[in-house]
Amino acid sequence: MAPSYNAKEEDGHQPGATGHGGAGTMTNKKPDNTAFKQQRLPAWQPILTAGTVLPAFFVIGLIFIPIGFILIVYGLTLLIDYTGVDMSSPCYNCSQSYSWNNTQSCTCSVHFSLDQPFESNVFMYYGLSNFYQNHRRYVKSRDDSQLNGDKTSLQYHICTLNRCSKECEPYRSSDKPIAPCGAIANSLFNDTLELYYIDPNGSRTAIPLVKKGIAWWTDKHVKFRNPSGNNNLTVVFQGTSKPVNWRKPVFELDPLDSDNNGFINEDFIVWMRTAALPTFRKLYCIIQKKPNNMTPTLPRGEYILEVTYNYPVRSFDGRKRMILSTISWMGGKNPFLGIAYITVGSVCFCLGLVLLSIHYRYGKRNNSAEISS
Amino acid sequence: MQAVLSSDYSFAQFRFLERLLLVHGRWSYLRMCKFLRYFFYKNFTFTFVHFWYAFFCGFSAQTVYDEWFITLYNLVYTALPVLGMSLFDQDVNDTWSFQHPNLYVPGQLNQYFSKTAFFKCALHSVYSSVVLFFIPYAAMYDTVRDDGRDIADYQSFALLAQTCLVITVCIQLCLDMSYWTAVNQFFVWGSLAMYFVVTFSMYSNGTHINFPASFPFIGTARNSLNQPNVWLTILLTSILCVLPVVAYRFLLIQLRPTINDKVGTLTNHTGFCS
16 A cells, blocks of 8 residues: 655756856745645535435425425316317307408307305406417517617618528518517407406396506516607607508507506507417506495306407417416416325435335345455 | 656655555546536436426427527626636545555446436436426416516516525535535625526616516516515425435445445544544
8 A cells, every 4th residue: 555645745846947146046946735726625525325315305204295285276267268169169150251351250159157256356368279489580580689778770771781680581561660570579469358247137247357567567668669869659660661461550549558568568568478388368457446345346146258369379279268266476377286296295205215125124234344345 | 856856746756656546636637527427417407307398398409598588698607616616625634545555446347427427427417407498487387476476477487497406506515515615605605696696797777778588587587586476486396306315326326335434424423623
């Protein structure tokens, strides 16, 4: 066995090196005897022993299982598919008779009933399926500077000089620059949904739907801005044209409320936040809870959903849904995380038991200090 | 003199050969192999997630992660920790390396990085990528925030997936490292902190207002990382990625301990942690 090695005994000076200048200036090429350069830095050397691994497995198992039970919070959700695929469905005629140039909108009414009252704020969503908002060309097809209020992308001569975003092609300009440009904006969801409650005595009451406060605060106040210069948006957007598939130009999205008109219209902002997956839901409006807290927001009973069917989805086999949902601290109703935590916790715990038994049967044998092999 | 000039290593006395081989040569082999295995693992995992996402984005090659994250992943977020591991790692210290020269045998048998080892690393990456994509997918499917607004949008999903990835590869590195110096600790926790700092500053108002087209992810970090849903998903994903590795390594130590494991146990028992 080699004796323990002492670095000070190392002969570091090179025989043929340097004698330039005589005694005292001979360069010493010996590396420093510091902990860093001699790789002796103080360190923690953990290894996987039974004493650390097995308790870790048990602890993880015992923590995850209760977390899983807490996470299974069930909210209430109601889903209504109103695409109109079957002949018997109320929106079938609207889905068949669709054409882009229709000036007359088609409306259909869907009856449904609630078996349980919905308490507290109720959120109404529209959902789409088989709609790939996450397709790469679609996701690129927007101009964030234009949406942030940059005026240069609204001016024709600048657009022809190729200074406004090329990503918006082919929805960049028709004869004038399109505002807002791009395929995402062009495919804005434009169905109108209204909800009516049918009293036991047969009369209909409209349920008030709040369409503000549905977009992220940062989107509404920082990311999306109307171009400045004039409070009258019609003047600001002069010289631009509306997107190809829109019925109204962007400054008429909500002419009665200047805080919700133009690029800062909340429906538009919610739509522009592209979804990650082909089946998604987007917030349409909020049904606020009653101020006295005594009556439920949506009592049990019969309801009618009135749809102004403007958005075609049958051509790509998509589906449209209206979703009513209550919200918990975990968000909407999605039991996946709760079930996953319970599963992983139990598997972990069982694995801990298996490893413990293996350790007792085989581990002790190999722990003897014979290393000669 | 000419032999010295054309050689990789030169030394003056024969007794230095033992240290060169048994200590430095062995450590060098170990560090190289660990570095390679980990590097392949983190990059394969990073890439395979896009493979799974392809099934859900119409095969349009849409990236799961933010483009800035893709740029900075290998440059900033995971560069220094793996560098630290490949510079400082030791499985047993130099005294014990001298006392047990048969620790040198795995290097001679090419055990640490062979075709089998590479294949195991690729398999591990595939498993990790499945977990790193499908758990966030299922957790975000048709979900909303706790105030009813969107969280299943592309940007939040990207942020969730990339945070899960960074934390998981960090934990995997922690498992791979067997010699934790202060420098390593600084590199690892510093890189993780750097990830959050850079993410929050890139997704802040100021960067968007000045460069709207380059930094479109404004507000995403603030709006999704304050959801308990998101953090619970990150915790579940990291633990699920790492647990099988821990179980497998523990089983190997119990059932088929290598010389390194036995020496390592002895080292720990006799309190030789320097």
